[in-house]
Amino acid sequence: MDRRRFLKGSLATAAATTLLPLATQSTRADPGDRPSLPLPNLIDVKKSGRLDLVAQHGNHSFASGNPSATLGYNQDYLGPVVRARRGQDVAVRLLNDLQEPMATHWHGLLVPGEADGGPHQAIRPGGVWEPVLSIDQPPSTAWFHAHTHPHTARQVYAGLAGVFQIDDGRDDERGLPHQHGVDDFTLIIQDRRFDQLGRLEYRLGMFDRMHGFQGDHILVNGAHYPRARMPRSVVRLRLLNGSNARIYHLRFDDGRPMHVIASDSGYWPQPVAADELRLAPGERIEVLVDFRDGHDARLVTGPDQNQGGPGMMGMMSGLRSFTSSVLEGDTPVLTFHPGSKKAAIDQLPETIDDELPAPPTAFARRRHLTLDMMLGGMPMMGGMMGGSGGPTMGINGQPFDMQRINAEVGLGATEHWTIESNMLMHPFHIHGVRFRVLADELGRTPRLENRGYKDTVLVDGRAEIAVEFTQPASRETPFMYHCHILEHEDAGMMGHFSVS
Numbered sequence: 001m002d003r004r005r006f007l008k009g010s011l012a013t014a015a016a017t018t019l020l021p022l023a024t025q026s027t028r029a030d031p032g033d034r035p036s037l038p039l040p041n042l043i044d045v046k047k048s049g050r051l052d053l054v055a056q057h058g059n060h061s062f063a064s065g066n067p068s069a070t071l072g073y074n075q076d077y078l079g080p081v082v083r084a085r086r087g088q089d090v091a092v093r094l095l096n097d098l099q100e101p102m103a104t105h106w107h108g109l110l111v112p113g114e115a116d117g118g119p120h121q122a123i124r125p126g127g128v129w130e131p132v133l134s135i136d137q138p139p140s141t142a143w144f145h146a147h148t149h150p151h152t153a154r155q156v157y158a159g160l161a162g163v164f165q166i167d168d169g170r171d172d173e174r175g176l177p178h179q180h181g182v183d184d185f186t187l188i189i190q191d192r193r194f195d196q197l198g199r200l201e202y203r204l205g206m207f208d209r210m211h212g213f214q215g216d217h218i219l220v221n222g223a224h225y226p227r228a229r230m231p232r233s234v235v236r237l238r239l240l241n242g243s244n245a246r247i248y249h250l251r252f253d254d255g256r257p258m259h260v261i262a263s264d265s266g267y268w269p270q271p272v273a274a275d276e277l278r279l280a281p282g283e284r285i286e287v288l289v290d291f292r293d294g295h296d297a298r299l300v301t302g303p304d305q306n307q308g309g310p311g312m313m314g315m316m317s318g319l320r321s322f323t324s325s326v327l328e329g330d331t332p333v334l335t336f337h338p339g340s341k342k343a344a345i346d347q348l349p350e351t352i353d354d355e356l357p358a359p360p361t362a363f364a365r366r367r368h369l370t371l372d373m374m375l376g377g378m379p380m381m382g383g384m385m386g387g388s389g390g391p392t393m394g395i396n397g398q399p400f401d402m403q404r405i406n407a408e409v410g411l412g413a414t415e416h417w418t419i420e421s422n423m424l425m426h427p428f429h430i431h432g433v434r435f436r437v438l439a440d441e442l443g444r445t446p447r448l449e450n451r452g453y454k455d456t457v458l459v460d461g462r463a464e465i466a467v468e469f470t471q472p473a474s475r476e477t478p479f480m481y482h483c484h485i486l487e488h489e490d491a492g493m494m495g496h497f498s499v500s
């Protein structure tokens, strides 16, 4: 069935009037009434070389005031922004103070498998994990989050996510803002659902299991549609899609451009202006935005377009009525209110960093991975009406198996990987590497967001990537590759490989 016609039908009306009262009200509200943008606590480890983290249970009140049971690192919900220096060792002490096992992965850090924090390194309740992170990679915005198979989706949703920034001390030379919370804003964008008492809700229907869980409220750093105060200057936004499944299409409602300065794994040579940016789960993109005019502006997102082909829609459209995740048109994400002060940086730099090398053309080997939505037939009949049976997903026809290594890669090799998606677009992430996107969307030249070095790419039909394997990983602590729609990952759309 045609999606638009379907949504304009009675179900969409019912959803808008009965399921979305909070969202509807607050979208119309005067931006002046919005909560302040929460500023994540900054832990600068450049001097100490030590990072103490506690994964803990929390109680956090979202907009309505009713407390929700949450998880966080060192706090009730989400975690700090960690800043480390290129070239240093960071001694981590991570205590799992939860009632359940938990693994924490450093998404974007180029560290060996033994420090990577995949599901093989789950920490028992009360246990401590003490990896040493040797930071030796270009400046970038990485992050860390739960990676506990098969509970990643629920644990991240409850709040187990923080940010890890690598700094080389040269941002002044580059003319880039870097004052945390002053002219440099870390923005963790996540969608969430709330029950009638305003408490965080995570209940998976079959639609959620197939598409990944989407919420009808878009939060930034844990606040719903907040308001940021910043100087009347050029400011830096570090955008992280920390959502389980939603893909954002971000733009400013007054049309002001975003000047992209970095993708997942590092800086671009020059800022590149964009009117709209697509950001899939797991991806980061850094932009400069010019607020020298002093005018308020809103960052909005278009609807998630990951609906699949006609077959997927026909099969799933009836199930959509069980969800409240439909967001049509533009949804406000964050409103900006420039003050009267200026910041130290008040112009756009012309160049930022060295030119990127040409993408590799010689490869040690080629691999082909197909991201499979359904293994073993239709899951619907058994699991649709609330049973525990969800779909089994996989890669190359096989669901993730903790006991079976999928690939062995040579240390120092550059490989050519072709990834094919079926039914939906899937954000594909590889641990312990950075890669260049050679082609995306069925072989076309990469779109703007896929320039530069990346560790996560949204596969729309087919993507080809050149992957550099510079970090070792044993068979006991291998690296993972997986879909970053977290419900897909938990359903088995994941594999693991050694590098030696």
Ligand SMILES: [Cu+2]
Pocket: 371, 425, 426, 427, 483, 484, 485, 488, 489, 493
């Ligand atoms: Cu997926």
